[in-house]
Amino acid sequence: MKAATGDRIVTASGVVGGPVRDGVIVETRGPDGTPPYRVRWSDTGEETLVFPGPDSFVDHSGAVHDEGAKRAGEGAGGESRRTLTWQVQVTLVESSGSTTAEATVVGPTSGSLRAVGHARKAPQDEEIPAIGDELAAARALRRLADRLLEVAEYEIAASTGHAAHVHS
Structure with missing residues (x-):
C-alpha cells in the first residue's frame, strides 16, 4: 500500500456492525509512501498513527500531491473539500x-x-x-x-x- 499526504484512507471496523472510519493522511512515515501514516480522522478530528491492514484502502482521487497545497481538506485545484461520515x-x-x-x-x-x-x-x-x-x-x-x-x-x-x- 502506498499513499501521499492528502490522500483519504478508509478502514472497515474489526467487529461486525462497527463503524467504517475515514480520514485524511497528513503524514507518511514509511519510505516512498508506505505505512505507517499519521491520519486525521473525519469523525473525531483526532490524529493517530495508522499501520493499515487488509481492511483498509487508500483513495487517491482528488488527492493533494503538490507541496504548496498539502492542507487536509483541500483538493488538487485548491478547491475546498469535506469528508463526512454518516x-x-x-x-x-x-x-x-x-x-x-x-x-x-x-x-x-x-x-x-x-x-x-x-x-x-x-x-x-x-x-x-x-x-x-x-x-x-x-x-x-x-x-x-x-x-x-x-x-x-x-x-x-x-x-x-x-x-x-x-x-x-
Missing part, C-alpha cells in the same frame, strides 16, 4: 413469520432520521429468515432514502423560498 444502523426483529426492520441514519446535517419496513411470510411458504430480513431491511432503507429526499426538498425550499422537488 452512520446507518438497521435493527431486525423476527417473530412468527414476520420481520420488522428499523433503519436509522445519523448525519451531521440531517440529525437522526428513522424508517421502518416490514416483511411477512405467506402461510404456504417455507420459513427462510434471511429472505424476511432482506425484504424488511430493503423496505426500511427505501423509506429512509425517501425521508432524506423529503428533508433535502424542505431545506431547499426553506433556503430559496420556492417549492422544491428532488428527482431520485
